[in-house]
Amino acid sequence: MKPPPFSYHDPRSVDEAVGLLDALDNAKLLAGGQSLMPMLNFRYVLPDHVIDLNRIESLSYLRETNGALELGAMTRQRDIEFSPVVKQHFPILHEAILNVGHRQTRNRGTIGGSLCHLDPSAELVTMAAACDAVVSVAGPKGTREIAFADFPVAFMTSALEPNEILTGIKFPRWRAGHLYGFVEFARRHGDFAIASAAALLELDAKGRIERASLTLGGVAVAPVRMREVEKKLLGETPSEELFRALCEECRKVEAIADVHAPASYRQHLGAVMARRALVAAMNRGISA
């Protein structure tokens, strides 16, 4: 299995990359290569041009500014995994990233690549939805920002124009001491999750939920925020019974089916994962 013939370009700046992407027909952007390279090896994709982003240093950064985590599109998953800032202030991201592939793939894989590939079961895609992330995009007409809620437009298809490049992503910070849980169900460690769930909670002084985020990954064509459940959680005191009852809503999500699991199983798993993620978050509050 060998990649098909293509012309190779390795621009040094975003402007140069955008120029190439705009000018060349049938071009593919190469980020960490952990999805595109297998697709090239299998010849699922047959690009005439490969534009390698790995030499654009300005796309690789991890910093915290004004209460938000800012990541360059080419920041390696490994660098997020080992970042003390992420571990301290964005702990759910740290927890989720340990489920992304394996050490060897996280060393190369990038956050931007994962978000643009937009696999519905990808942990980072689920994180971006759960945390209300905002992505930055550059194109021939300049730059723009897209709320991640509007980023997926169809199965593995993003809102990027064909001549646009994702350059960065911003994760707003949750209050210190917030509760979080991320769980997933995969056949083996490191495999794609059949279903996953991410829960984030902020409690008031009396222990009642005053902010909630609940997201299902792998169940539908893109991550699903369970907005109705989030609303119903507000003002409530966390308990397993409450979570169990509210998470029944997850069975109504329009689910995808593939060789690994039918839609009905994903709906069931979605409800179970959602409850477990909320319980994991609640238990963090108890042990803290």
Added chain:
Amino acid sequence: MSETRKITVTVNGKTYSEEVQVRYTLADFLRQQLGLTGTHLGCEHGVCGACTILLDGRSARSCLMLAVQADGHEILTVEGIAPSEDKMHPLQEAFRDNHGLQCGFCTPGMLTTLIEFLRDNPDPTEWEVRVAISGNLCRCTGYQGIVAAALDAAQRLKAIKEAPRDDAASL
């Protein structure tokens, strides 16, 4: 038509300047152009881990990289692990002593993966070892021998560090 490019890479301490097809994977470049066939190709789509190499000290699947992307970088393959021709690395010795291999196909990827892992985590638990090699498939050993070898190697490397010998610097 096959576009080529001149690249310069350091592999196991030796620098090569080579004209390479841009569509060549790093694995094919190592095996077919440099003749370093110790890096094995199992699945060629990033699942089996047999082709794992270290790129600037970090493990990566060489089937999921283009050779041109290695231009200017440093690579370690299984051929570069042993300190000398007639002496094995303690990790290799631990694999031999603990039945860490049978057919040996997965071994290059296991060794390179564990070189990085034991460097970053010199005193791992059994569970941590199992997670570390979760991206490397072995069809012979049932992993038991490999896990035992990794834990044994951690002890051997610690002993060497605590009582430095002449060859400690090369490990």
